[in-house]
Amino acid sequence: MTARRRDLFLCLILAGFAALLPVVSGVRYTVTQTTFFFIWATVVVQWNLVFGIGGIFSLAQMALFAVGAYTAAMLGYYLGTSMFLAMPAGALLAVIFSVAVGLACLRLRGPYVALLTLCVAQVMYLMIVNDTDCFTNPPAGCMPLMGGVRGFSRFGDLGFRELLGPAFYIGHYYVGLAMLTLAMIASVVVIRSPMGLAFQALRDNPAYAAARGIDRFKYQLWIFGLSSFFTGLAGAFYAVNTGVVGPVVFSFSHLLFLLSMIIVGGVGTIWGPLVGALLLMFADEAMRELGDLRDIGMGLILVGCVVLMPRGVVGLLEDLARRRAAQPARNAPLPTKESA
């Protein structure tokens, strides 16, 4: 079995197990928190394409997430668009936005890309929260075009409330699971394709990659575009799942939390972001009662991982597996005269 087939097969197996959770557990809290895991895992799996595979230190991912969320919410709020249309529309707008950001970053490297992409997100945030002009004047009070500080709510849903009543969250769970499964499959297909190799070549040795005819312009735009579709879709689904969207999606602490997931799991590995998201969401949940110590605890986990596992949990496991595979060969008896 090829590595690509193995990874795809594993994706489907894991998705199958995850599909049983609402039936097996039945605890609402577990189901709703796992839905959030699907959302954040989708974001970090796609971010890993840009950051881990492409080696581009972009911090625009939460801005793309916000584009998806705000597009879906605004279409629903102002035009009454069904969320079945608004969600893909949000994803497509995130792609267009991401390609534009990719173009702006073409001449930049390393921390300068991070600064520019962070600036884009911050400008969006400030434009939203400082807009106090009334675009409409509903009875509840002034509503700025982008929702201002208050954001949007009651812009529509996927109809699970009507269909499933109080168990509507189970419908959202399966939508989230489907989204993450597709995002993982897309990620595996890209990484295990010639295009994925081109991304890695540009990351590891740009000069050599260029000498081999790999067009940085083309591939950088591809990677920005590809990674943003599911990020925008995750944003749109986040809006539908929580029923509200506001400027909190731009928060820097959120951005760092997601970045930590990639680092803890393993930058540039296929399964690292998924594992990182799972571990950090567990850790975050376990430390929920600790108040301010929770942030310190998360910081310690991150520092510990960076110091002890520079390649993340999955990177460490890969190293151990490689060492173990190499060991029999090293311990094998030297050939004797007879055997020769």
Add this chain to the structure above:
Amino acid sequence: MDSQINRRNFFKGSALLAGSAGLLVGANGTAYASGEPIPIGQAAPLTDFAAADGVEFRNGLLLACEEINALGGVLGRPLEPYFEDTKQMGDATNVQAVQRLIDRYGVHAVINGYNLGSGSAVQDVIADAGIIYMHNDTSRGHGVLVESDPQRYFGSFQTDPSETWYGTGLLKFLKSVEDDRSFSRPNNKMAIILSAGTYASNIANTVRDGAADFGWEISLYETVNVPTSEWGPTLAKIRQDPPAVIVVTHYFPADLAQFMVQFMNNPTPSLVYMQYGPSVKSFRDIAGQAANGVLFSTVIGALQDEMGLEFERRYKERFGANAGHNSGMQSYNGAWIWAIAAALAGGSGEPGNDDQNRKVADRIRSLIFRGVGGATRFVPGIQEAYAYPGGVDDPSLGMPHQFLQIQDYTGEPDLIAPWPYGKAAFKLPPWMNG
């Protein structure tokens, strides 16, 4: 929960018994709180810039639970509070925090102070779960939402009037101090300073829209980025064209305290009115002497009468001399209203038990609750507290819109209106006294 209050002590010390506590005792009979606990939740800003208030909201709910449990809980079932942090708040954060309380703890009711946001997003989570929600978001959005679908939003109650009463109340208050000649305007100019957000802008817009009817012209209408401690640019505009009244509708105590400190470096002959923020002790702590003379108002706060002062004593005894009882009374008040209604309705309902919680909501709608902040009675259809004066003329039927002035920053602010709750007379601020 480690209850610090027993039944006998509470009976002895509380001036509430004749009113609200009496209702609960009547419903509970001789029951002691020993049954299966009832989980109730609170989503409050326990960290970040509004933590000073958030901690008091938690304290208010804790004190209410202890007192209610000392009287037998709700029909013998003790209350068990759970808390979620809403940090910087905002609809998305607030909704997720409340959702967690429902999903994780199965709370029967969510009893909050305020959270920033639209004031009309959490209600959907509550409606989906079919539980009760008492809050002090002080938002017109709440009433508009409940009115749009009373069946769905049956369980959401705003235990104070909406923010728009601040605007109309201020204009009437200014007229009253002009009428009794304790203030005469040097000009007709009014400067309005607001922060981005529905709450502050709704108040500012109400003042702006009604100002002309009272002979005022708006000389400055400025939105500032908050939180902020840098008021120089705004004050420069005020000093260039001094108004008779400065109205600040932003409400973070620390920001407002910085405003006063910087204003007092070169004050203009203007009354300074703020809302809510100066009622929090940290405002006086930060502003110090610069706080003297500031006018402010709140539509929710402890009165300075027998009940209010007794509550303040108990609150500070429990949480320390520096505890902010004016913030704590918000959730305290909401918890008592809900507990009495739940006891009268025959118990509360867990998430999904709409039928029982609809009975609780019916009792809440029919209550006239005299708490430590005045009377709470809900406006039919919109389920927010009546405002007095303005909404009703009878002080026993509405939550008083209290006007206070800090006349000595080392003590509590003086309540100067409305009648019959006012305890002191308005004084011109020190910077206008020559």
